[in-house]
Amino acid sequence: DADVTQTPRNRITKTGKRIMLECSQTKGHDRMYWYRQDPGLGLRLIYYSFDVKDINKGEISDGYSVSRQAQAKFSLSLESAIPNQTALYFCATSAGLAEKETQYFGPGTRLLVL
Amino acid sequence: KQEVTQIPAALSVPEGENLVLNCSFTDSAIYNLQWFRQDPGKGLTSLLLIQSSQREQTSGRLNASLDKSSGRSTLYIAASQPGDSATYLCAPYRGKFYFGSGTKLNVKP
Numbered sequence: 001d002a003d004v005t006q007t008p009r010n011r012i013t014k015t016g017k018r019i020m021l022e023c024s025q026t027k028g029h030d031r032m033y034w035y036r037q038d039p040g041l042g043l044r045l046i047y048y049s050f051d052v053k054d055i056n057k058g059e060i061s062d063g064y065s066v067s068r069q070a071q072a073k074f075s076l077s078l079e080s081a082i083p084n085q086t087a088l089y090f091c092a093t094s095a096g097l098a099e100k101e102t103q104y105f106g107p108g109t110r111l112l113v114l
Numbered sequence: 115k116q117e118v119t120q121i122p123a124a125l126s127v128p129e130g131e132n133l134v135l136n137c138s139f140t141d142s143a144i145y146n147l148q149w150f151r152q153d154p155g156k157g158l159t160s161l162l163l164i165q166s167s168q169r170e171q172t173s174g175r176l177n178a179s180l181d182k183s184s185g186r187s188t189l190y191i192a193a194s195q196p197g198d199s200a201t202y203l204c205a206p207y208r209g210k211f212y213f214g215s216g217t218k219l220n221v222k223p
Contacts, residue, residue, distance in 0.1 A: 004157070035213075042118070042203065042215035043158075058210075059115075090157055099145045099165040101207055105157030 003027045006091050006106040013081050014114050021076045021109050023091030031094040032074040033103065034058075034066060036087040043090065049074060050096070081113045116141045116206060120214035127194055128222050135189040135217045137204035142182045144206040149178050149189050152201040152216065161202075162189070194221045 004025045013019050023032065030051045035043040035058075045058030047066040055066060063085060067075045078085055088110050092103040117140040127133055139147075146165045150158040162171045162178040164187070170179040177190040187204055203216040 040123075040215055043211075043213040045210060048210070092157075099167075100163065101145065102148060102160045102163055103158075103211060105159070107155070107157050 002107070004091060004093055004104050004106040006089075006109050008109060009107065010110045012112045012114065015082055017081050019078050019081055019111075021089055021091075021111070023074045023076070023106055025072050025074075025091075025093045025104075027093050027095075027104060028071070029093040029095050029104075030071065031096050032068065033092040033094070034064075034074070034076045035090045035092065036060070036085075037090060037108075038087050046076065046089075078111075081111075083113045086111060086113045116208075116212040118204060118206065118212050118214035120202075120204060120217050122217055123215065124218045124220075126220040126222065129194060129196060131194050131221075132190070132192050133194055133219075135191070135202055135204075135219070137187040137189070137214055139185045139187075139204075139206045139212070141206070141208070142185050144182065144208045147178075147180050147187050147204060147206045148211075149176075149187075150203045150205060150213075152203060158203065191219075194219075196221050196223050 033048045034046040049068045065077045091106040094103045119138045121136045148163045149161045164171045164180040175192040201216040201218045205211045205213045
C-alpha cells in the first residue's frame, strides 16, 4: 500500500461548489503539506501543518482552508470553487530532519472546476 | 522569498546521451537541495539530496552538484535511457521547500 494516499484522484465540479480533498499517510510523520501544480509554474505551497495543533498558511492560501483531523490525516477544502482553482493538487509529508529533510508525495488529485 | 529557475524547460535527446539539467536559486541560506522526479499522473519522488555542507551526491547514473554560494545546482544524467523520460524538479529547502517549474525530459529510443 502507498505511504501517502489522496482521495479522490480526479474530480470535476462546478463553480461555487464546496469540495474537500483528503490525504492520509502511514509514514508516522508529523509534518503534512498541500501544494498545487499548474503548468509552467512548479509546485506552490497552499497550507502546511507541523503537528495536529499547528496550521500555517503557505504562499497561496486564499480560497482554501484545511483541517488536520489526526496525525495521519490532512484535508484541503475549497469553500466555493472557482475555475482558476483548476489544477493538480498534491499532499506531502515529512519528518522534520533539518539538513536531511525530504518529502514524500501522494499521487495527486486532478481537479477541474467548470 | 526563494526564487528557483530551471533551465531548460524541456529537453529531447537520443538514448545514450549524457545530459545536464540546471537549477538556480536566489537565497543561498539553505539546509539542503533536492532533485525530484515526476512521472505523468504520479507524485514526486526524491532522487538525490545534497546537504548544505556537501558539494555533490551520486546515485547510479545520476550525479548532482551544489554550489551554494553561487546559488546553482546541476543534475547530470549519464547514458540516458527512455525510462529516464520524466519531469525533473529541483527544490532548495530551509524550513519549507521551494520548487522550480521543472525540466521535462524526453529520451528517444
